[in-house]
Amino acid sequence: MFNSRSSISISTFLSSLIGSIMRGRRSVRCGQTCEYRKARLILTHDPGEELFLGALHPAAALFREHIDIPELIAEHATYRKVLEEAGARVLTVRQILLDGTGADGKPADRTKLENLRRFAAGFLTFDTQNLSPETAGQQKEYRQSILAKTSPRDLVRIILRQPIIRLSETQINTGLKAEYSENPVMNLFYTRDQLITTAKGVVIGRMNSPQREKGCDILQFCLEKIGMKPLHRIEGEGAHLEGGDFYPFGDTAFIGCGMRTTQPAIDQLMEHDLLGCNRLVVVKDRLFSQAEMHLDTYFNIIDRNLVTLTARRMTTDPDSPDLLLADIYLRGANGVYTKTEEDVGFVELLRSRIGAAIIPISEEDADRLAGNFLTVGSRRIIGVAGQSEALRTELKHRGVKVTWVGLDNLCKGYGAAHCMTQVLRRR
Missing domain, CATH: 3.75.10.10 (L-arginine/glycine Amidinotransferase; Chain A)
Incomplete structure (x- = not known):
């Protein structure tokens, strides 16, 4: 915490x-x-x-x-x-990762927050190998949109837990299903x-x-x-x-x-x-x-x-x-x-x-x-x-x-x- x-x-x-x-x-x-x-x-x-x-x-x-x-x-x-x-x-x-990102309620330093976001992106895997090329491309954009909305604390969770989301297509609900795993440090x-x-x-x-x-x-x-x-x-x-x-x-x-x-x-x-x-x-x-x-x-x-x-x-x-x-x-x-x-x-x-x-x-x-x-x-x-x-x-x-x-x-x-x-x- x-x-x-x-x-x-x-x-x-x-x-x-x-x-x-x-x-x-x-x-x-x-x-x-x-x-x-x-x-x-x-x-x-x-x-x-x-x-x-x-x-x-x-x-x-x-x-x-x-x-x-x-x-x-x-x-x-x-x-x-x-x-x-x-x-x-x-x-x-944890303190260093969160410093200047607004996690303490203070205004965020945009550069520090974006640096953390870019770094955390390297620890989040969307496995799209079972998707069609079109859907896989859409998921690449979807991943970026999710990261852009992720809070600093959750960005740190991504870094520490290294989540892997293995995606496949279905004909019902949202059209996708996933298996979740992680490789935590x-x-x-x-x-x-x-x-x-x-x-x-x-x-x-x-x-x-x-x-x-x-x-x-x-x-x-x-x-x-x-x-x-x-x-x-x-x-x-x-x-x-x-x-x-x-x-x-x-x-x-x-x-x-x-x-x-x-x-x-x-x-x-x-x-x-x-x-x-x-x-x-x-x-x-x-x-x-x-x-x-x-x-x-x-x-x-x-x-x-x-x-x-x-x-x-x-x-x-x-x-x-x-x-x-x-x-x-x-x-x-x-x-x-x-x-x-x-x-x-x-x-x-x-x-x-x-x-x-x-x-x-x-x-x-x-x-x-x-x-x-x-x-x-x-x-x-x-x-x-x-x-x-x-x-x-x-x-x-x-x-x-x-x-x-x-x-x-x-x-x-x-x-x-x-x-x-x-x-x-x-x-």
Whole structure:
């Protein structure tokens, strides 16, 4: 539901962003150099009715088990409030889509409304293959007339649900009948994966799951609307990039290569000089487990010298699929990255070269997505409630301030606090 109070805040904020462009800036600044810097601007998606079909068949929707949609919506609202209390400005996809369209009762900005209408048109399918050529042509015009009358809220519903109307002709009533289906973007609330935010700006990814392909288009539209023009969009055969595999870390960046992100996409990041760092550590995952599909499902960063890693992944057994090895690329003065080392032990790299202490995450805590926390400042994290006393004690001993949030339903899609946010700006 569109929140009028939120709309006032978002409208004011977006006006300041657009004002920056009008004053001559081609784009609005975004970027993050370090995962442990203070989170200032976060993009999320507040989930809603688009989840219904996923609740009926969770596995096909990339969920682990059945979700309670009202509970999930409430959990996300609570999480957004916690993010704001941590000092971040939180934008939602729905707010951005509706901003300036008159959905809040204010006069509509005609350009914003028409842009939304054109964008939504790409998500509405009239299947006319069973119609005569004459009737099919009429339906093309009919579709446009319907879109022209559709309210902003319903345009957003079209985007989130992707309705498909399969038409056929009859000899009675209106002369037409239809079968209705939809292809909703049920995983959009995991806004981490559709893009990455580097020190230089935003790069739109390329999803490795067909259920999630449209999410990249939606977030790109939102970013461009608020003046954050992406630097690049990953493309090409075999090139896949998902944001859960990426961490900025000062003059270093970590990126996972495995089940979801592939080497051709990583090569594109280096070829186009999009990272804004001089060292790239490519962490190679050979486990290929749905529960550990991204780097952020088993590794995370709390501070410049403190990280977490699922304990099982700390193995040095060369025959274990849990073993993590890394390739290291260095950027030369000419801007070209060169692989300088191959198959370096990731644990040893963290300890000896990064100088980081590692907090091991037990299997029990990993199953509750303990490692998928969001760092909102140095040694300040937001994590999933219900972790072991041993982990809570260790974090406290390390001087880590933790806000625990109940995310029981939100976690049923194999992601938690980190997966549900895209930090666009850190300080």
